[in-house]
Amino acid sequence: MTPKFSVLLTLREPGIAGLRATIDSVVTQSYRDWELVIVGIAMTSVLLDLDLARLERSDSRIRLVRCAMPLSDAEALNEGLSSATGEFVTILRQGDLLTIDAFASVADAIEQNPSVDYLYSDEERLELGPGLERRYTGVTRKPDWSPERLRSQFYCGSLSILRRTLATEVGGFDSRFDGVHDYDLVLRVTERARLARHIDRVLYRVVVDLAAAPRPEDAVNPDLRVEVVRAHLARSGIEARAVRGPRSDTVAIDRRLPAGARVSVIIPTNGSGGIVGGRRRVFVLNAVRSLLDRCGDIDLEIVLVWDTGMNPETISRLRRMAGSRLRLVEFTQPFNFSEKCNLGVLESSGEFVVMLNDDIELLSDDFIARLCAPLLDPDVGMTGAMQLYEDGTIQHAGQSFGEGAWGHAHIGEPGDASGHQGSLLVDHEVSGVTASCAALRRDVFTALGGYDTRLPGNFQDVDFSYKVRHSGRRIVWVAGARMLHFESKTRVPTLHDWEVAAIHERWGAPVGRDPYHPPASGRERLDDIDDQVRGRATVLKLTAG
Amino acid sequence: MISPADPIARPIPDDPEDMRHWALDSAREVLSLRDRLIGEIAAREQVELERDRLRAEVEQLRGSARSEQDLERLVAERIEMEHEISRLGRENYEMNGTLDQITSTRIWRFGRRLRAPLRSLRLWK
Numbered sequence: 001m002t003p004k005f006s007v008l009l010t011l012r013e014p015g016i017a018g019l020r021a022t023i024d025s026v027v028t029q030s031y032r033d034w035e036l037v038i039v040g041i042a043m044t045s046v047l048l049d050l051d052l053a054r055l056e057r058s059d060s061r062i063r064l065v066r067c068a069m070p071l072s073d074a075e076a077l078n079e080g081l082s083s084a085t086g087e088f089v090t091i092l093r094q095g096d097l098l099t100i101d102a103f104a105s106v107a108d109a110i111e112q113n114p115s116v117d118y119l120y121s122d123e124e125r126l127e128l129g130p131g132l133e134r135r136y137t138g139v140t141r142k143p144d145w146s147p148e149r150l151r152s153q154f155y156c157g158s159l160s161i162l163r164r165t166l167a168t169e170v171g172g173f174d175s176r177f178d179g180v181h182d183y184d185l186v187l188r189v190t191e192r193a194r195l196a197r198h199i200d201r202v203l204y205r206v207v208v209d210l211a212a213a214p215r216p217e218d219a220v221n222p223d224l225r226v227e228v229v230r231a232h233l234a235r236s237g238i239e240a241r242a243v244r245g246p247r248s249d250t251v252a253i254d255r256r257l258p259a260g261a262r263v264s265v266i267i268p269t270n271g272s273g274g275i276v277g278g279r280r281r282v283f284v285l286n287a288v289r290s291l292l293d294r295c296g297d298i299d300l301e302i303v304l305v306w307d308t309g310m311n312p313e314t315i316s317r318l319r320r321m322a323g324s325r326l327r328l329v330e331f332t333q334p335f336n337f338s339e340k341c342n343l344g345v346l347e348s349s350g351e352f353v354v355m356l357n358d359d360i361e362l363l364s365d366d367f368i369a370r371l372c373a374p375l376l377d378p379d380v381g382m383t384g385a386m387q388l389y390e391d392g393t394i395q396h397a398g399q400s401f402g403e404g405a406w407g408h409a410h411i412g413e414p415g416d417a418s419g420h421q422g423s424l425l426v427d428h429e430v431s432g433v434t435a436s437c438a439a440l441r442r443d444v445f446t447a448l449g450g451y452d453t454r455l456p457g458n459f460q461d462v463d464f465s466y467k468v469r470h471s472g473r474r475i476v477w478v479a480g481a482r483m484l485h486f487e488s489k490t491r492v493p494t495l496h497d498w499e500v501a502a503i504h505e506r507w508g509a510p511v512g513r514d515p516y517h518p519p520a521s522g523r524e525r526l527d528d529i530d531d532q533v534r535g536r537a538t539v540l541k542l543t544a545g
Numbered sequence: 546m547i548s549p550a551d552p553i554a555r556p557i558p559d560d561p562e563d564m565r566h567w568a569l570d571s572a573r574e575v576l577s578l579r580d581r582l583i584g585e586i587a588a589r590e591q592v593e594l595e596r597d598r599l600r601a602e603v604e605q606l607r608g609s610a611r612s613e614q615d616l617e618r619l620v621a622e623r624i625e626m627e628h629e630i631s632r633l634g635r636e637n638y639e640m641n642g643t644l645d646q647i648t649s650t651r652i653w654r655f656g657r658r659l660r661a662p663l664r665s666l667r668l669w670k
Contacts (some may be wrong), residue, residue: 339573346572449580467583506587506596 003110005034005103006086006164010076011094018095019205026092027059028151037080039065072180074173074181075505081164081172088119089164093181095207098159100204106161109199117193118161118186120156121203122518128209135210140421141518145196148374148476151229152426153250154183159204162189179220187232200513222248229253234274234419240373242370246425247418252480253427255373255500256366257352262349263368264442265291267338271310276361276390276486282314284358285484288321291356296366304328305344307335336461338451341435345445353445357436361389363482371439373480374427381448381473382440382465384433385481386424396437396484398477399465402514406462406503408434409517420520428479429516432465436485443475444502452502459499466507 007026011019028035038052056064065079088106092098102121103299109119122142127135138539142155149155170188177184222244229242229251240255257263269284275284288302299425302322306315308330318326329347345353352372357454364370367385374380387396392415392423400409408417409430420424438461448467451460468475513519558564 206644342573342576343569346569346576447578449578449583450576452580452584453577463584465585467580470583470587506584506591510589 002031002033003088003107003160004086005031005106006080006084006089007034007092008039008077008080009092009094009496010039010080010091012075018209021097021207022092022094023055023062024107025097025100027062028100029098029103030101033107034061034103035084035086036062037065037084038062039076039080040067044253046109047379055176066236072178074175074178075418077181078172078175081168082354084164088166089167090124090159090161093158093206095209096158096240097204097205098208100146100377101202102159104157105199105201105203109197113195113197116195116197117166118190118196119161119199120196120346121159121199121201123158123204123206124202125206125208127213128207130211139202141421141520142198142421143518144198144515146429146516147190147196148380148474149423149426149428150187150190151232151251152181152245152253153422154225155421155423156186157204158206160186162186165192166192177224180224182229183225184228184231187228188235191232191235224250225249238376247422247428250422250425254480255370255376257298257372257376258367260299261352261372262301262350263352263354263372263423264301264303264345264348265354265356265368266303266305266341266344266348267356267358268305268337268344269310270307272358273316274359274486282311283316283360285314285321285420287356287358287360288318288326290362291368292322292325292362294365294367297348298369300325301327301348303329303344303348305329305331305340305347308332314447316419332376336453336456337435338453338456341460342450342453345442345450348442351442352439353442354439355435355437357485359486359487361484363388363484364480367481367483368439371437371478374438374476374478375441377474379473380476381444381468381471382433382438382475383481384430384475385437385483386415386477386479387434387437387483387485390484390486395487396434397424398516399432399434399462400514401431401462401465401510402512402517403538404511405511406432406459409514420518424538425479427476427478427480429474431469431475431514431516432462433475433477435461435464436487437483438464444471455499455502457499458495459503462503463506466503 009022009026023036023038026034040052052064055061063083065078065083067079071079077091088110099341105121106119110116120142122140124139127137129135130401140157142157143149146155162185166189167185169193172185173181174184175181202467223351226242226244233240233242233253238255240253242254243254267284267287271282271284273280273282275281276283284304288304291300291302302325304318304326306328315328318328327347329344331343333339341355344355352375354368354371371383371385374383384396384398386394393443394408394410394413394415394417396408397410398408400407410417410424448464448471450464452463455463465475558567
């Protein structure tokens, strides 16, 4: 059975700017099972009203809902939603366009995932100057389903397709959040959705008329977004504080660990040193000092897995520095980073464990609590941090598994970079995180068998990240947990063929793009775009304009 | 098979320090077994994915062969590859069956015999 799509289009302007092309983009869909519900908020033009009435008569799939009273966008959309009959519903804004294969692509995705309740696609933004002169501002490629990111940013945007029964069941659009009503509804629907899917194609074109007034959604009070997120957090039972984010389209969420939660930080070390800030230092002393300075008010245990032969003076200084919080575990075997981490976890007592290299320095206050808080969600299996080189550039902002290789996302970019569509400003899902800083719940670490000790030097973190995701859990990169990692920028890890082969055998080669690290924006030339923008494929002969 | 040298199979020592080392070794062994089991399941899935890929390739060849002879040759090649993958898959399944049995037996034995001493050593919650 093919699904039917209901398109909700509200007329918020008395004029018809862009309306002809918008309606054309629905009528010319290659997929035929749709209905267009046009809700007139302010159809003051008699001519426009007459033309739309003629259009309604010409195609039984087009329906007009006339509102006597002026309504907000959310109220008007609820009028449309109540008269919609399709299995799925979507919003189309006046002036914007669907690509000709939009519904065909969505129908394919639904056929492959019959239980899907929410879908979203990539989108493209076009700016129109005088005389329909086009200025492309690029394609927005989106990550695959990322509920953690959605909590801080409505990255899904358009095209958003919702199962109509679920949208109705959760109460439809909420007029208290007019302007961000779509964000609010997507949050409420996805809180209950069985499955959400990203369609990796441009199916929607946002068209901005530079001569016209700003679009209402571009001038939303950021506090309204914060209110939407607060309501979501309350419904989800998440104890956190939501405030304005670093960018107007983001919300910052400050989440804490419950009182009494114990965190064990596992630090494997051989007591080596290096030049930090122009001075020679013993790495582990520097790391433990910063950990004690930045850990905040938590029940902290530091488990130091030290190699036999380490300088006793260093151990004495660590004892003085950390006191009863320190637990020392001697490692007497040949080098094996994985074995040292596993041993540290077995010797620890916290319900949360954090793997931490010794050549680091924490920068964010309450670092450990920030890093561990997302693990309170049972389906979050592991978290990682923003790691910077000593010169302030990015060393790690999550791992990226794609195009046949494994690597660090955003490596070498400035430490204050905002990332693709602001991704580095908000917590978000990633394919993996490095073992130099990774937080987990103890039960997850042991259930997944810890790090593979047959990978003593490299790739145990890649393998473990695969294991976490294979178990159905998410991995979250935490934007607010920042640290320095004194790894040399010029260090080239010595990879052995057998290490790569071990990953290939278990997990195969990473095919296609990384699910959470889409390529940067680029412009795609789509052949039908001229026709769409100029309205040549016109089926609607509007007389005013 | 569990060898007598295996820490899980050895009797629990009486001396507290020996018991502690023995318990740690056993816990590490169980971690390792879990890791191997998960890894083998993942590897088996890779074999199945590869087989699916080859099947799709054969289907594609059916549509693109220039002649009947082309088709026969290409399909024969791919079927040969598929047989190879199937053989590997069978071996993998057999290995998994054995590993699964060993792992669950060991974890069960571990849990049953070690819970009390490990709790006293802070190694088991």
